[in-house]
Amino acid sequence: MYAVIMAGGEGTRFWPLSRAACPKQFLGILGGEPLLVQTLKRLEGLIPPERIIVTVNRKHREVAQRLVGNLPPENLIVEPRIRDTAPCIGLAASIIRKRAGDQTILCLPSDHIIHPAEGLRECLRHAEACVSGDPAALYTIGIRPTYPATGYGYILRGSAVQEVDGNTVYEVSSFHEKPSVAVAEAYFDSGDYFWNSGIFFWRTDAILEAVRRRLPELHEGLQQLAPDLDTAGMEAALARVFPRLPRISLDYGVLEQADRVRVVEGRFAWDDVGTWRVLRGHLPADEHSNVKQGNVVAMDSSGCVLYAGGDHLVAALGVRDLIIVSTPDATLVTTREQAERVRDLVAKLKEHRLDRYL
Amino acid sequence: MYAVIMAGGEGTRFWPLSRAACPKQFLGILGGEPLLVQTLKRLEGLIPPERIIVTVNRKHREVAQRLVGNLPPENLIVEPRIRDTAPCIGLAASIIRKRAGDQTILCLPSDHIIHPAEGLRECLRHAEACVSGDPAALYTIGIRPTYPATGYGYILRGSAVQEVDGNTVYEVSSFHEKPSVAVAEAYFDSGDYFWNSGIFFWRTDAILEAVRRRLPELHEGLQQLAPDLDTAGMEAALARVFPRLPRISLDYGVLEQADRVRVVEGRFAWDDVGTWRVLRGHLPADEHSNVKQGNVVAMDSSGCVLYAGGDHLVAALGVRDLIIVSTPDATLVTTREQAERVRDLVAKLKEHRLDRYL
Numbered sequence: 001m002y003a004v005i006m007a008g009g010e011g012t013r014f015w016p017l018s019r020a021a022c023p024k025q026f027l028g029i030l031g032g033e034p035l036l037v038q039t040l041k042r043l044e045g046l047i048p049p050e051r052i053i054v055t056v057n058r059k060h061r062e063v064a065q066r067l068v069g070n071l072p073p074e075n076l077i078v079e080p081r082i083r084d085t086a087p088c089i090g091l092a093a094s095i096i097r098k099r100a101g102d103q104t105i106l107c108l109p110s111d112h113i114i115h116p117a118e119g120l121r122e123c124l125r126h127a128e129a130c131v132s133g134d135p136a137a138l139y140t141i142g143i144r145p146t147y148p149a150t151g152y153g154y155i156l157r158g159s160a161v162q163e164v165d166g167n168t169v170y171e172v173s174s175f176h177e178k179p180s181v182a183v184a185e186a187y188f189d190s191g192d193y194f195w196n197s198g199i200f201f202w203r204t205d206a207i208l209e210a211v212r213r214r215l216p217e218l219h220e221g222l223q224q225l226a227p228d229l230d231t232a233g234m235e236a237a238l239a240r241v242f243p244r245l246p247r248i249s250l251d252y253g254v255l256e257q258a259d260r261v262r263v264v265e266g267r268f269a270w271d272d273v274g275t276w277r278v279l280r281g282h283l284p285a286d287e288h289s290n291v292k293q294g295n296v297v298a299m300d301s302s303g304c305v306l307y308a309g310g311d312h313l314v315a316a317l318g319v320r321d322l323i324i325v326s327t328p329d330a331t332l333v334t335t336r337e338q339a340e341r342v343r344d345l346v347a348k349l350k351e352h353r354l355d356r357y358l
Numbered sequence: 359m360y361a362v363i364m365a366g367g368e369g370t371r372f373w374p375l376s377r378a379a380c381p382k383q384f385l386g387i388l389g390g391e392p393l394l395v396q397t398l399k400r401l402e403g404l405i406p407p408e409r410i411i412v413t414v415n416r417k418h419r420e421v422a423q424r425l426v427g428n429l430p431p432e433n434l435i436v437e438p439r440i441r442d443t444a445p446c447i448g449l450a451a452s453i454i455r456k457r458a459g460d461q462t463i464l465c466l467p468s469d470h471i472i473h474p475a476e477g478l479r480e481c482l483r484h485a486e487a488c489v490s491g492d493p494a495a496l497y498t499i500g501i502r503p504t505y506p507a508t509g510y511g512y513i514l515r516g517s518a519v520q521e522v523d524g525n526t527v528y529e530v531s532s533f534h535e536k537p538s539v540a541v542a543e544a545y546f547d548s549g550d551y552f553w554n555s556g557i558f559f560w561r562t563d564a565i566l567e568a569v570r571r572r573l574p575e576l577h578e579g580l581q582q583l584a585p586d587l588d589t590a591g592m593e594a595a596l597a598r599v600f601p602r603l604p605r606i607s608l609d610y611g612v613l614e615q616a617d618r619v620r621v622v623e624g625r626f627a628w629d630d631v632g633t634w635r636v637l638r639g640h641l642p643a644d645e646h647s648n649v650k651q652g653n654v655v656a657m658d659s660s661g662c663v664l665y666a667g668g669d670h671l672v673a674a675l676g677v678r679d680l681i682i683v684s685t686p687d688a689t690l691v692t693t694r695e696q697a698e699r700v701r702d703l704v705a706k707l708k709e710h711r712l713d714r715y716l
Contacts (some may be wrong), residue, residue, distance in 0.1 A: 313688040313715045317703045318696030330671040331684045338676030345675045357671045
């Protein structure tokens with residue numbers, strides 16, 4: 001098996017801690033190791049380093065090189081432009097096929113919280129057995145909802161098609177975008193929906209065939225790149241071709257259109273670390289429901305997420321349900337509900353030519 | 359006439375901009391010149407520098423020296439310990455009496471906002487004529503309330519005792535602490551109350567006699583200091599005596615007890631710069647009622663005071679009626695109502711041994 005760890009994201013939703021020069025996958029948002037390092041560690045003993053590919057944006061080559069440790073240099077794939085997950089996964093699959101022929105590939109985001117790691121490993125150990133049941137299908141890992149989340153995409157499962165060591169493989173009946181509260185509650189109550197974890201596995205040939213059928217433009221680009229992959233000319237070829245590839249997610253461009261998509265339940269706690277609210281789920285709260293990280297003082301305040309980066313001090317006085325994040329050069333103050341819009345705020349900072357804070 | 363500018367305060371209510379090492383009187387809170395410099399400029403042409411005394415705490419000797427410009431060095435009185443306004447004014451009056459005998463003294467806080475300056479100057483020009491009417495009385499300047507403020511002390515005026523160039527001098531009937539909303543409204547509606555501006559004037563002998571009668575302990579201390587005032591031994595004498603003087607305000611310790619206190623209306627806009635709310639009164643608001651100073655971005659936010667010091671960026675997303683103040687090393691988030699309690703927050707920081715942020 002091969003693994004592809006996708007670390008090319010911008011991480012704008014974690015501004016001001018996450019910056020253009022150092023998005024969240026390279027940071028320990030919850031105070032631990034950088035999320036990318038945690039992701040790599042989860043694969044230890046399961047996939048050897050020479051079979052792990054990490055994809056990063058050109059801007060983050062250096063920070064990624066420092067973090068990936070003993071990964072062979074040729075396994076750090078540098079994308080010259082932000083192009084979302086479909087080009088990223090298509091490129092990685094093309095490289096793996098060129099190196100090793102048809103293989104099972106695990107695709108993992110680099111910036112999620114998963115615990116215990118063994119829960120994910122247990123799931124991935126069965127990937128080979130799953131795909132051998134139907135090598136042409138595409139497999140996603142679904143998480144059984146623990147509450148009616150509105151911040152995740154959902155997967156409606158269809159009939160069971162296979163049983164692997166006590167794990168049921170289901171057909172995917174449909175994918176659903178982040179729902180409203182009412183819809184999320186209906187999904188949650190039905191028991192037929194999984195959260196879409198963004199963790200996938202499939203045979204190289206299956207995903208590349210799906211790309212060929214659903215995203216011909218991407219397929220065409222990958223064909224152009226093929227002769228140069230893993231050669232001295234690869235960087236130049238990528239610089240030429242990659243920016244012209246369609247900017248589209250694999251979910252939207254391929255999975256939601258594909259014929260044979262399966263879902264397997266991942267039995268582990270999972271969070272896509274989508275907004276600053278995540279701290280509430282993963283760090284202990286004080287007696288006034290404040291979650292604190294760093295140099296933080298709260299007085300007559302409750303329900304707040306208070307994050308101070310570096311030596312900065314955050315002091316809250318008489319406030320409720322706020323999210324306050326400070327770094328030495330920038331401070332964000334928002335609410336739990338508005339935290340999903342930090343991305344829009346970052347766009348506004350760009351508009352205002354405040355790029356030095358991004 | 360002499361002037362005494364009181365610049366010995368700690369300015370804790372303006373944390374985190376105002377610090378122990380540089381309280382608000384040495385800062386341009388509203389983006390202009392330091393408040394002490396503004397106070398000095400208001401006296402230009404009215405009182406010559408050699409007759410202006412500035413009192414500061416020992417910790418601020420250097421910053422004050424830089425700001426007081428052409429003031430004779432012996433006119434910067436350095437207090438070795440925080441002791442509130444009664445010891446400060448008593449000491450300054452003793453020095454002036456030793457230098458020049460009985461004189462009219464204007465006492466002004468160093469950290470208030472007043473405009474136009476000419477309004478204050480017009481008022482002070484009549485001080486001499488007022489005190490000559492009753493040289494044994496103590497005079498305060500009252501401000502006619504423009505709204506039912508709860509953040510100021512009030513003065514109930516009594517009968518008119520004198521008319522000076524169209525300015526009526528009233529007896530002070532009573533002093534009143536910061537009122538509740540209902541009481542403030544009653545004061546405001548009655549038309550008989552002034553705000554207590556904290557600006558005073560009186561003859562040297564009158565104030566020292568009032569101190570002798572109402573604060574015998576302070577009088578005793580000033581007697582001990584008398585031989586050393588304006589000598590090479592003054593600093594040593596102050597170090598010995600000043601810390602043992604009572605820590606009490608002149609309002610509370612003398613004026614509220616004194617027999618002959620008068621109030622004259624000051625015809626100028628006045629603000630004692632008591633909390634961060636002051637920015638709302640003195641800086642223009644944007645179309646969403648946000649008042650901004652420094653590098654600030656507000657998105658879907660309203661009614662906020664947003665202050666970014668230095669190169670720090672403050673970004674508010676989807677919040678209302680907050681006060682957010684950031685400096686490179688500390689951020690305060692509070693509400694308009696809670697802003698009066700910043701002093702308590704600062705005390706809490708001390709408790710938490712976070713002195714490096716004070």
